Amino acid sequence: MSNIVKNKSKNTKPTHEKIKIGWFTFSCSEDNTMVMLEILNDHWQEWKKIFDFRNVHVLKRKTKFDEFDIAFIEGAIASEEHAKKLRDIRKISKKLVAVGSCAVVGMPAGQRNTFSDKQKDEIGFLLHRFASLPKVLKVSEVVKVDASVPGCPMNPDTFLSVVNGLVEEFKK
Amino acid sequence: MHQIDLDLTLDRISKIEGSASLELRVRGGIVEHVHFKTTEFKRFFTKAMVGKSIIAIPQHLARICGTCSNAHILCSIESCEKAMGIVPTEQTMLLRILTVYGLIIRDHALHLYLFALPDVFNKDAFLDFDENDEQEHQLLHDGFEVKSAGNFLATLVAGRSVHGMYPTIGGFTHFPDQKGIDEAIEKLENIRPAVKRIIKIFKDSQFHFDRKTNFMALLPKNNKYGFGFLEGTIVSNKGEAIEEKNYRDHLEHVVLPYSMASAYKHEDESYMVGALARINLAKNMLHPETIKSIKNVYDIFPSTDIYHNNLAQAIEILHAVDDSIEILSHTKFNPEPIIKKPYKTSVGIGVIEAPRGTLYHKVELGADGVVTGGEIVVPTGQNQINIEEDIYTLVNSLLPKASKDEIADEIEKLIRAYDPCMSCASHFLKVDWDEA
Numbered sequence: 267m268s269n270i271v272k273n274k275s276k277n278t279k280p281t282h283e284k285i286k287i288g289w290f291t292f293s294c295s296e297d298n299t300m301v302m303l304e305i306l307n308d309h310w311q312e313w314k315k316i317f318d319f320r321n322v323h324v325l326k327r328k329t330k331f332d333e334f335d336i337a338f339i340e341g342a343i344a345s346e347e348h349a350k351k352l353r354d355i356r357k358i359s360k361k362l363v364a365v366g367s368c369a370v371v372g373m374p375a376g377q378r379n380t381f382s383d384k385q386k387d388e389i390g391f392l393l394h395r396f397a398s399l400p401k402v403l404k405v406s407e408v409v410k411v412d413a414s415v416p417g418c419p420m421n422p423d424t425f426l427s428v429v430n431g432l433v434e435e436f437k438k
Numbered sequence: 439m440h441q442i443d444l445d446l447t448l449d450r451i452s453k454i455e456g457s458a459s460l461e462l463r464v465r466g467g468i469v470e471h472v473h474f475k476t477t478e479f480k481r482f483f484t485k486a487m488v489g490k491s492i493i494a495i496p497q498h499l500a501r502i503c504g505t506c507s508n509a510h511i512l513c514s515i516e517s518c519e520k521a522m523g524i525v526p527t528e529q530t531m532l533l534r535i536l537t538v539y540g541l542i543i544r545d546h547a548l549h550l551y552l553f554a555l556p557d558v559f560n561k562d563a564f565l566d567f568d569e570n571d572e573q574e575h576q577l578l579h580d581g582f583e584v585k586s587a588g589n590f591l592a593t594l595v596a597g598r599s600v601h602g603m604y605p606t607i608g609g610f611t612h613f614p615d616q617k618g619i620d621e622a623i624e625k626l627e628n629i630r631p632a633v634k635r636i637i638k639i640f641k642d643s644q645f646h647f648d649r650k651t652n653f654m655a656l657l658p659k660n661n662k663y664g665f666g667f668l669e670g671t672i673v674s675n676k677g678e679a680i681e682e683k684n685y686r687d688h689l690e691h692v693v694l695p696y697s698m699a700s701a702y703k704h705e706d707e708s709y710m711v712g713a714l715a716r717i718n719l720a721k722n723m724l725h726p727e728t729i730k731s732i733k734n735v736y737d738i739f740p741s742t743d744i745y746h747n748n749l750a751q752a753i754e755i756l757h758a759v760d761d762s763i764e765i766l767s768h769t770k771f772n773p774e775p776i777i778k779k780p781y782k783t784s785v786g787i788g789v790i791e792a793p794r795g796t797l798y799h800k801v802e803l804g805a806d807g808v809v810t811g812g813e814i815v816v817p818t819g820q821n822q823i824n825i826e827e828d829i830y831t832l833v834n835s836l837l838p839k840a841s842k843d844e845i846a847d848e849i850e851k852l853i854r855a856y857d858p859c860m861s862c863a864s865h866f867l868k869v870d871w872d873e874a
Binding site: 291292293294295296297298299300301303304306307308310314319323324325326327328329344345348374375377378381385388389392395396398418419 | 450452453455456457478479480481482483485486488498501502503504505507544548552556562563564565566578582583585586589598599600601695850861
């Protein structure tokens with residue numbers, strides 16, 4: 267059984283030629299960004315034709331934040347600002363995919379959730395200074411997630427399977 | 439005299455690793471402050487390592503950064519082995535330097551092609567390069583082929599290019615087979631012309647920013663394990679030589695209240711680490727084949743032009759290719775048992791050259807094998823103040839003629855030349871050098 271977790275949701279066929287992609291990073295090591303960039307080594311010619319990398323900061327400066335067919339979310343949610351941004355992304359995305367452990371299960375980015383009271387006291391001033399949430403959240407605790415690619419980092423084959431599945435849905 | 443007042447905020451600097459922003463305030467035509475901020479949220483890795491078994495520490499700390507994860511693994515392993523009194527075998531050291539080379543090729547290529555090259559060609563993104571243009575078509579294919587070769591080497595030796603599973607305290611858990619070695623050699627030989635092309639592009643680049651600063655790098659006492667990436671002495675351009683175990687003596691911690699990261703000075707001055715520092719301080723230790731191939735750029739170094747960091751990275755890719763081919767062609771890798779030692783109360787320090795510069799890991803160990811403390815200093819933290827001082831100078835030189843957009847473009851380009859890694863910079867609670 268694949269470890270891909272997909273929720274059933276109503277698909278809306280995009281009316282444009284290319285599939286609009288957003289890639290958003292919250293609290294994490296960005297290891298999934300690195301894996302995605304490695305996958306790009308073998309798939310860049312194909313993806314260049316079918317994807318509009320509309321908001322991918324690691325690839326480009328000029329980004330748009332208007333609508334996405336697929337929004338990939340990497341990282342856990344560590345502040346209210348993060349949560350608001352994530353909710354905004356959800357509102358304008360047809361599909362939202364959580365990639366990597368921090369997004370899917372909230373760890374290891376949320377390891378402070380498991381700290382002892384003494385440890386929490388020691389880091390308290392920093393959480394306060396940077397307006398952090400009391401508890402780091404996984405993505406599904408904030409918004410509805412359509413598909414998940416677990417792993418630290420995410421497994422490339424699993425990611426490709428999810429991506430290809432969504433591309434097929436959008437082609438229909 | 440133009441009395442310009444300007445407030446510039448770059449919320450999210452693009453085409454770098456991680457999340458960073460910048461605040462610039464100009465009053466009366468003079469830069470009042472530059473705040474280069476790490477906006478990654480702290481994940482408290484050094485706090486979380488306390489209470490864990492030392493065996494788990496390298497993989498735990500790898501999660502600080504996806505880009506530099508294999509560098510964190512190797513540096514952590516070194517600190518743990520020093521704490522446990524383990525001396526790695528010759529073969530282990532060769533596998534570790536190959537792990538570094540896989541990372542250097544992959545990581546520098548990512549920076550040069552996907553992050554820096556679009557600036558050179560006045561494009562927003564590498565994928566915007568025109569496949570119908572001969573040079574741009576070539577570069578597109580070069581970029582992904584070079585990156586892919588580095589990825590292959592890292593995967594062959596370390597198991598993965600991100601969070602490699604094979605390197606461990608006391609050795610490796612898996613060894614490359616001959617089929618994989620032959621394939622790696624072929625891939626590395628195939629990318630050599632591409633690497634020479636990217637060296638030429640950054641040699642000919644018209645971007646320059648020169649400000650006298652200091653450089654520091656871990657340099658080898660001999661050339662045994664390639665250019666000092668894994669061991670040696672911490673050397674500065676002032677001629678200082680600091681033993682790895684004394685590293686705390688030369689780093690002065692600077693608290694930045696506006697940033698999630700820490701910064702460092704040396705003797706109250708900023709300094710730079712990374713490829714430019716390494717090539718400036720030890721270009722004579724590059725692989726002989728590399729030196730032969732870069733005759734027309736060799737004399738550019740030492741340089742204080744920050745944009746030569748791009749050129750230095752391109753040269754390091756070639757060195758990594760040449761030294762990897764030599765090691766892989768002349769070594770028969772055999773399975774070796776993991777070296778184990780009884781635990782003891784001790785402190786271990788690891789220092790390596792990560793792609794972006796000198797990386798320090800310290801681990802404090804109890805007699806039960808449980809970690810009682812740790813500290814980490816990353817390259818971007820060391821470059822932080824140098825970056826801010828460069829931006830001061832840059833913006834003052836651009837005023838009053840440049841527009842706000844032009845200033846923003848130039849600042850982003852300059853920051854990008856440093857190849858900062860913000861995930862690394864935001865990992866820990868703090869390092870209280872002053873309280874030690």
